[in-house]
Amino acid sequence: MEIFLPIAHMDVNLWVILLFGGVVGLLSGLVGVGGGFLITPLLIFIGVPPIVAVATGAAQIVGTSAAGSYAHWRLGNIDFAMAVFLLIGSWTGGSVGVYVARLLHEVGDFGNIVTFLYVGLLGIVGGSMLIESVRAVRGQPAAAGGGGLGARLAGLTARLPLQREFPVSGLRTSLLVPVVLGAAVGVLTSLMGVGGGFIMVPVMIYMLKMPTKVVVGTSLFQLLFTTAVVAALQAGVNHAVDPFLATLLIVGSALGTQWGTRLSVRLPAERLRLVLALVVVIVALKMLADVLVTPQDIYDLSVLRG
Amino acid sequence: MRRLALTLLLLVVAPGVAKAAERGIITQLATDHVDITTRFAGQKILIFGALSRPGQVLIKVRSPVQGVALSRKSKYGPFWLNSDKMYIPDAPGLIYLLTSEPVEEMLGEAQRRRYGLTLHHAVARVQAERVPAGMGDWREALIRAKRRDGYYREAVAVHLVRDRLFYADVELPAKIPLGRYEIEIYLIRGGRILSRQLRTVDVRQVRLERWVSDLAHDHPWFFGVTFIALAMALGLVLGIALRRDGES
Numbered sequence: 001m002e003i004f005l006p007i008a009h010m011d012v013n014l015w016v017i018l019l020f021g022g023v024v025g026l027l028s029g030l031v032g033v034g035g036g037f038l039i040t041p042l043l044i045f046i047g048v049p050p051i052v053a054v055a056t057g058a059a060q061i062v063g064t065s066a067a068g069s070y071a072h073w074r075l076g077n078i079d080f081a082m083a084v085f086l087l088i089g090s091w092t093g094g095s096v097g098v099y100v101a102r103l104l105h106e107v108g109d110f111g112n113i114v115t116f117l118y119v120g121l122l123g124i125v126g127g128s129m130l131i132e133s134v135r136a137v138r139g140q141p142a143a144a145g146g147g148g149l150g151a152r153l154a155g156l157t158a159r160l161p162l163q164r165e166f167p168v169s170g171l172r173t174s175l176l177v178p179v180v181l182g183a184a185v186g187v188l189t190s191l192m193g194v195g196g197g198f199i200m201v202p203v204m205i206y207m208l209k210m211p212t213k214v215v216v217g218t219s220l221f222q223l224l225f226t227t228a229v230v231a232a233l234q235a236g237v238n239h240a241v242d243p244f245l246a247t248l249l250i251v252g253s254a255l256g257t258q259w260g261t262r263l264s265v266r267l268p269a270e271r272l273r274l275v276l277a278l279v280v281v282i283v284a285l286k287m288l289a290d291v292l293v294t295p296q297d298i299y300d301l302s303v304l305r306g
Numbered sequence: 307m308r309r310l311a312l313t314l315l316l317l318v319v320a321p322g323v324a325k326a327a328e329r330g331i332i333t334q335l336a337t338d339h340v341d342i343t344t345r346f347a348g349q350k351i352l353i354f355g356a357l358s359r360p361g362q363v364l365i366k367v368r369s370p371v372q373g374v375a376l377s378r379k380s381k382y383g384p385f386w387l388n389s390d391k392m393y394i395p396d397a398p399g400l401i402y403l404l405t406s407e408p409v410e411e412m413l414g415e416a417q418r419r420r421y422g423l424t425l426h427h428a429v430a431r432v433q434a435e436r437v438p439a440g441m442g443d444w445r446e447a448l449i450r451a452k453r454r455d456g457y458y459r460e461a462v463a464v465h466l467v468r469d470r471l472f473y474a475d476v477e478l479p480a481k482i483p484l485g486r487y488e489i490e491i492y493l494i495r496g497g498r499i500l501s502r503q504l505r506t507v508d509v510r511q512v513r514l515e516r517w518v519s520d521l522a523h524d525h526p527w528f529f530g531v532t533f534i535a536l537a538m539a540l541g542l543v544l545g546i547a548l549r550r551d552g553e554s
Contacts, residue, residue: 004481007518011481063537067545069523108391109396138450196462235530239523250537254544291385292523297454298380299389299447303399 002112007242008052009303014051015020016046017245021252025064027279028253029260030272036194036227039249041283042119049302051101055234055241057193057247061227063250064257065195069224077217079168083225085175086200086218089182090189090226097190098233105238112291117192118222119288125198126280134273157207159220169210169218177208182222189230195223243288339502351507353489354473361500362406363464363472364413364492366422366497369400370485376448378441383491390438397448399483400457401428404474406464412494421492421499425458455479484516 001014020042026037029289036057043053072078104110125209161173184197198221235241264272352364366410374397380389405412409423422428437444452458456479464474486506494499503518522529 004478004515006515007522009481059537061535062534063541063544066538067549070542070545107387108375196357206541214494224538226540228538232530232534235522235533236527239526241522241530241533243518246372246533246537247540250540251544254541255547260546291387293386295379295386297447297450298378298386299444299451300377300379301448301451302375302377304361304375304393 003244005242005244007240008048008056008245008297010047010190012046012048012245014248017248018252018255021060021249021254022256022259025253025256025258026260026263027256027276028064029257029262030264030267031269033198033276033277035064035097035253037118037122037192038279040193041122041287043245044111044114045286049240050114051105051238051240052242052245053233054114054191055192055231055238056102058189058227058234059231059241059243059246060249060253061193061195061248062156062231064253065220065224065227065272066123069221072217072220075213075217078211078221079166079214079218081164081277082166082172082178082210082217083176083222086182086185086222086239087178087225089184090186090222091182091229092179093183093186094190094226094230095186095233097187098230098237101190102238114192115291116288119284121192121194122284122287126277126284128274129277130281133270133277137269137274144294148157155194169208169214173208180224185223186226186230189226190234195227197223199245203220349474351495352480353475353476353491354471355491356471357469357493360469360494361493361495362412363466364406364409364494365402365404365464365474365476366399366421366423366428366490366492367400367402367476368428368488368490369483371388371396371402372399372483373397373476374448376441376444376451377436378447389442391439391440392436392444394432394434394448395446397432398428398458400478401425401452401459401488402476403428403460404463404476405460406466406472409460411497412497414497417497417499423492425453425460426553455516457482463534476510482509 001103002011004011004016009227011209022037024038024042027033028035028039039060040053040057043056044050048056068138069078071258079085101110157177160176162175163172164175182202184273185200189195200223201215205211205212212220231241355363357363373393373395375391375393377388377391379386382389402423403409403423405453409418413423418424419427419430422431428448429449432445432448434444440485441447449458466472489505489507491503491505492499
């Protein structure tokens with residue numbers, strides 16, 4: 001069934017969008033990753049303008065992280081003090097990012113930047129996941145690579161000013177750490193439409209050595225309110241959030257996540273991670289191929305209004 | 307369907323043929339509005355009419371103008387990247403030029419240019435805000451892109467029945483510009499335009515889509531904040547409902 005997207009200004013097949021949401025939800029249910037980094041490229045592949053894909057991707061994450069945040073809040077897994085400073089950073093970074101996106105979009109460079117950010121990000125994330133999961137499938141122990149760097153950075157942050165206690169996380173660190181971390185994630189949310197959990201979670205676990213339970217709750221909570229503010233800004237500044245597209249993606253991914261969570265009990269985790277890694281690498285290669293192949297027509301037309 | 311339409315056509319038009327002698331041409335549209343809904347997947351408009359004397363017919367369908375951006379790719383190292391972007395505030399969204407014979411055989415160059423009766427001539431008057439270096443051929447690029455997507459069309463697609471009746475099925479793509487479409491119908495004989503009639507068809511985005519798109523553009527902040535709150539609520543409700551379902 002074809003439906004017309006009022007903001008993306010194009011027709012899409014309803015089932016294709018539900019399927020995209022479902023597949024990404026399924027992966028996140030199976031492996032426990034957010035999956036925002038797959039939605040945006042998939043939307044771009046079917047012809048959604050990059051800025052709409054990025055903005056709608058952020059809106060979709062709002063919907064998919066709401067239920068999880070609520071559950072973690074009930075369980076007391078959120079370090080609110082930490083979350084507040086993360087959000088101060090991410091709202092600042094996100095606002096800057098939204099205006100940068102507008103500027104790039106007007107000049108015509110937004111699509112290029114998004115492509116390269118994605119090829120780089122998905123290449124690194126997918127590549128390292130691939131190496132790690134191939135090791136795991138073969139039964140080799142995981143490399144303890146991140147630990148050394150994390151410990152050194154942790155030593156560095158101990159010397160920064162504005163040290164403060166974060167009792168729920170059981171650590172003492174500078175306020176600048178969550179603010180800067182938040183700002184980086186906010187920029188990624190506004191330029192790529194991702195939640196940024198793939199940066200937030202490793203930093204919290206390896207560098208700040210927060211308890212894993214608190215990491216998951218706190219990062220999900222900040223991600224919810226970062227994407228909420230960034231998506232509202234994208235709608236307000238760039239008129240780029242497509243409500244129909246976002247709603248379909250939210251519904252699809254909610255269904256997919258439930259299915260994935262149930263399936264994950266029965267399927268081997270290492271192989272699942274391998275599958276996800278392959279998907280991520282394929283998406284990165286496809287994005288790269290799209291800028292390498294000679295275009296049929298060097299001109300490209302996009303309708304702005306009417 | 308076509309037979310039915312032709313039967314209707316004869317019923318409707320036959321009494322009027324006598325009148326056709328006065329103005330040379332009588333035309334009728336089978337519909338005067340097109341509604342785009344969520345299930346809109348292209349629509350046909352049947353244009354038909356009668357001629358008082360044998361002649362040739364040209365039908366020009368034109369949508370309201372739209373703002374478009376045209377970007378150009380260049381090769382940087384191994385990469386094809388967008389290098390320039392220009393805005394065309396008043397580009398014709400859709401132009402169909404349907405004729406009963408090839409237009410070059412019906413009209414001379416001067417007439418075609420004057421009334422914009424080829425795509426090339428119709429686009430010649432379109433202006434751009436600023437043309438970046440290297441995008442001098444943007445008008446041709448616009449025509450090419452629009453043709454590829456089915457928005458610009460030149461075709462011998464007006465059917466004449468016994469030199470007196472004509473009809474054309476105008477098939478619109480699924481995703482069309484909104485607003486008042488002008489349909490000009492020209493009666494041509496011996497290289498001269500004898501008569502020109504103008505009709506309009508309203509293409510509307512109905513109900514929800516129109517409302518949503520207006521809201522998102524006219525009150526972007528209100529729309530943004532409200533929609534994000536709704537998205538959050540939807541996620542929460544779905545999450546809780548589906549989890550319950552899973553437990554039972």
